[in-house]
Structures are given as C-alpha cells and as structure tokens.
Amino acid sequence: MxxxxxxxxxxxxxxxxxxxxxxxxxxxxxxxxxxxxxxxxxxxxxxxxxxxxxxxxxxxxxxxxxxxxxxxxxxxxxxxxxxxxxxxxxxxxPARAPLDVPAIIAVQNFKGGVGKSTVTTHLAHYFAVQGYRVLVVDCDSQATTTTLFGFNPHFNITREETLYPYLSIDPTQADLLYAVKKTPWPNVDLIPSNLELFDVEYELAAAGADGGSILATRFRKLKAGLNDLARDYDVVILDPPPALGTISLAVMQAANALLVPLAATTPDFCSTVQFLSMMDQVLHQLTEAGIDVRYDFVRLICSKFDGNDPSHAMVRQIMEQAFGPALLPVPILESAEISHAAMRMMTIYELDRPIGTARTHKRCKANLDEALGQVEALVRRNWGRVAPASEEDVVNEAA
Incomplete structure (x- = not known):
C-alpha cells in the first residue's frame, strides 16, 4: 500500500x-x-x-x-x-554602442499564471528577430523558460549547469561563463535552470546569524556576474521565481529594468498591487542595508487579454486608471496560436508555418511585434536613440 x-x-x-x-x-x-x-x-x-x-x-x-x-x-x-x-x-x-549600458530586464510578478515565462521567451525571440544579442537567464527552479528553449530540466540540465555553483554557500565558480549555453537562435544564449537551483534558497535560509551579510554578498555577486556577462550582449532578460525569496531579491537588485506581466482579471490586478507594495517595502529595506537598486524603467504589460470579453475590458480600464502611463498601451492578446506553439515548446517567432489559420497567426504575430516593440522602444530610449528610420520614412520626410 x-x-x-x-x-x-x-x-x-x-x-x-x-x-x-x-x-x-x-x-x-x-x-x-x-x-x-x-x-x-x-x-x-x-x-x-x-x-x-x-x-x-x-x-x-x-x-x-x-x-x-x-x-x-x-x-x-x-x-x-x-x-x-x-x-x-x-x-x-540595432546593437548598442560600446558605452551604452546593456538592458538587464527582470520579468517579474509573484502571481502565477500571468504568462511570465511565455512573455520572457517571446521577448527574447522578438529581440533576436530585430537583430539584438540576447542572453536569457532562467532563475526559476520550475524551469519553464528552460523547457521552452528545448531543454528538459530533469534529463538535460544538471545543478552544475545552473546558477547554483555561482550562488551557493560554497561556490565552485567565480564567474557565470560556465553556465551560458547556445540555443537554436544564433544570437540568443541561455543560462538554464532546474529544480536543484532551489537548494540555494535552503542554504541561505540555514545560514544562521551571518545570514544577513551572506545574503547581501549574494545579491551583489549576482549583479556583478550578470554585468560582466552583459558586456557581450545588448539585452539580458531574467526570469525569476514567482515568489519572494533569496533569488528573487537578488534578481531585483541585479536588474536595471522591470517588466511586470499581469492578466486582465480582478484577482490578477489585486495580486499585482500586493506585489508592487511588497516590492516597495523590500526595495526600501535593501536600500537601508546599503544595497543599491535602480531601474531605468518600470512598466506593466497586460498579458492574455481577450478583447471580446467585457470583464477583461473592464479590468483593463481599472488598470489604466490605477497605473497610468506605467501600463504599456498595447496588451498581449490571448491567442490559441500561442498556446498551440507552447505545446510544441516553441514561441510564435519559431513557427515556420501557422498552426491554426493563417489569419490568426498573422494577427497574433502582429500583436506581439507591437506589444513587445514597446519594450524595445524603452531600451533604445535609454540608450538615447529611437528606432532607426526606414528608407521609406526618410524619402517621405524629404518630400
């Protein structure tokens, strides 16, 4: 029995x-x-x-x-x-100039089911199609992003290939180069994750009286390691755990931009407000502990939005009233094409042909380009540049 x-x-x-x-x-x-x-x-x-x-x-x-x-x-x-x-x-x-600071974007919300890993992978592939050099860092022991990149966290990834050897109490790696893996995309690399990354949380929780100083050291260490790696990339995208823990705190401090996905439901809105309140408290505590946190931009993006659902429209209106310009104006639409691609462990940008109808695929991809292009515009604005003009725009302006 x-x-x-x-x-x-x-x-x-x-x-x-x-x-x-x-x-x-x-x-x-x-x-x-x-x-x-x-x-x-x-x-x-x-x-x-x-x-x-x-x-x-x-x-x-x-x-x-x-x-x-x-x-x-x-x-x-x-x-x-x-x-x-x-x-x-x-x-x-579109690569950044040598003096431009690489964008290190944390895609974070403590509410599960908001499409955090889906947004992460689509954002990475969007930037790749646009020609940027991208590094994705899976910091979540659930490893959904690692799976979407084609690796099985259970069979293909060992603990020594994750952030663990760098962040553990007894580190065996002095930098993060060991963990960087090539992906099918020539300009996208990945630091994968698996369930054993959660051991970092256990170790630091058991650190005892010295826990505070050890935590502060780990926070600074992740930031230093990512900044070192970022020299070879334009954009670094971090997928942290959907909960407040050691790794999430380290990611918050390591990032220089924050993207918060949330679905257009009342529970998601309420949960995100709680997340922002918790973030506010934690960031103040980090600052008091001498740990500097600065973001070039903080934006919320509505994910899984169904334009035909009146309740979604109502909640989105509430979001607009509450968050104002911090809410990106173009939401990511709910689409069967995204779900079908995920079943094949792919994003829309990896499909060589539509899974559903050609019209549905085209509409979905156009929406993703517009929604994720908002994030690209924020990155380029921080570099002091706007999107490069096309030849057609130049000719029309001259006329």
Whole structure:
C-alpha cells in the first residue's frame, strides 16, 4: 500500500517521463530543437528598414550571398543567421554602442499564471528577430523558460549547469561563463535552470546569524556576474521565481529594468498591487542595508487579454486608471496560436508555418511585434536613440 507521499513521487516521475516523450516527439529526428523559420525578402527588408531592391542589389554585386535557391518556383526565404549577416553588410544592426549600458530586464510578478515565462521567451525571440544579442537567464527552479528553449530540466540540465555553483554557500565558480549555453537562435544564449537551483534558497535560509551579510554578498555577486556577462550582449532578460525569496531579491537588485506581466482579471490586478507594495517595502529595506537598486524603467504589460470579453475590458480600464502611463498601451492578446506553439515548446517567432489559420497567426504575430516593440522602444530610449528610420520614412520626410 503506497502512502500519499510516495504517490507524489510516482506522479512526478511519470510527469517527467511524459515531458521527455513530448520533447522527443517535438524535436525529432535528433531530439534537439532546431530553428526552421524563414523570412521572405519583403519581410527581411521591413526588418532591416530598407528596400527589397537594396537587398537584391547587394546580392547581385556580391556583398551578400546569392538569394536562396527556388523550390517549386518559390524562394524559401532567409534564415535568422542570414538576416544577421545582412544587417552587418548593409549597416542595419540595432546593437548598442560600446558605452551604452546593456538592458538587464527582470520579468517579474509573484502571481502565477500571468504568462511570465511565455512573455520572457517571446521577448527574447522578438529581440533576436530585430537583430539584438540576447542572453536569457532562467532563475526559476520550475524551469519553464528552460523547457521552452528545448531543454528538459530533469534529463538535460544538471545543478552544475545552473546558477547554483555561482550562488551557493560554497561556490565552485567565480564567474557565470560556465553556465551560458547556445540555443537554436544564433544570437540568443541561455543560462538554464532546474529544480536543484532551489537548494540555494535552503542554504541561505540555514545560514544562521551571518545570514544577513551572506545574503547581501549574494545579491551583489549576482549583479556583478550578470554585468560582466552583459558586456557581450545588448539585452539580458531574467526570469525569476514567482515568489519572494533569496533569488528573487537578488534578481531585483541585479536588474536595471522591470517588466511586470499581469492578466486582465480582478484577482490578477489585486495580486499585482500586493506585489508592487511588497516590492516597495523590500526595495526600501535593501536600500537601508546599503544595497543599491535602480531601474531605468518600470512598466506593466497586460498579458492574455481577450478583447471580446467585457470583464477583461473592464479590468483593463481599472488598470489604466490605477497605473497610468506605467501600463504599456498595447496588451498581449490571448491567442490559441500561442498556446498551440507552447505545446510544441516553441514561441510564435519559431513557427515556420501557422498552426491554426493563417489569419490568426498573422494577427497574433502582429500583436506581439507591437506589444513587445514597446519594450524595445524603452531600451533604445535609454540608450538615447529611437528606432532607426526606414528608407521609406526618410524619402517621405524629404518630400
């Protein structure tokens, strides 16, 4: 007769085996996630802010490789890697200047179910498509972001590959380079997580009388390690645990920007208000302890918004009245396309074809581009720049 506690262990093991089966099914034949998305010449030109003619001329004169070969009379489009090369050749890279401070954005809310990890991964891939160098740091032992990047935290990631060896009471790593993994995206790297990262919380909680000084040291250490890594990136995105703990506090102090996703429901609104109140108290305590916390921007973004649901519209109106300009004006719309992509452990930006209808996919991607583009605009504004003008804008302005 099994006890209920043994039953929990059996359920966890069965669930992990099922995740691995799903992962293998999604990433056949070699069970490794790939990136197969392609961009047509018109979309490539739009992303680069130039004309299709400029791309064709660069291909004709040899500055760019010849266009991809046709398949059944249709060009298959450009890969992300080819787009990055085009940006370099045509001078269309959005990368920060050497003196610009990398954006280190924490995507945080203590309320579960707001799409925190989904926002994190979509934001990372959005920045990647736009041509930025991105590092994603999964600080959550639940490791949803790690899973969405194609790694199984239980089977593929050891504790020594997470933040643990750097943040533990007895660290074995002096910097964070050891933890950086390549992803299918050529310009996105990942520091993964797994359940054993939670050991950091246990260790620091058991630190005893010296706990305060040890905590302060760990806070400063994570910030120093991320700042060191950030030199090679434009944007660093942190996915902290959805609870107030040691790692969450360290992430709050390490970030220089805060993005708070919340769903358009009354419980989510109330929970987020509590989160902000708690953040306020904690930040004051950190400041009193001599731990400096500064954010270039703090914004809330409404996620999972259903424009056809009157209750969502009502709660969003309440958000606008309460938060004012701190609430980003364009919400992330609820979409079956996002849910279907997540089932395949993917984001919308990784799909090489629509899962639902082409219209639904196009509408979903356009919304994500607009919503996440708001965050890009904040980053660029902090660098003292705005989004680069397209050739069409320049011509129209001259006229």
């Amino acid at each position: 099994h006890s209920d506690i043994e039953r929990i262990s059996e359920l966890a093991d069965a669930g992990e085996r099922m995740i691995e089966r799903l992962r293998r099914k999604a990433f056949l034949p070699e069970s490794r996630k790939g990136l197969h998305v392609r961009f047509g010449i018109a979309e490539a030109a739009q992303l680069l802010g130039c004309s299709t003619n400029r791309i064709r001329m660069a291909e004709e004169d040899g500055r760019l490789p010849p266009p991809p070969p046709s398949e059944n009379g249709r060009r298959p489009g450009y890969t992300v890697e080819e787009l990055l090369n085009m940006r370099q050749v045509l001078g269309a890279s």
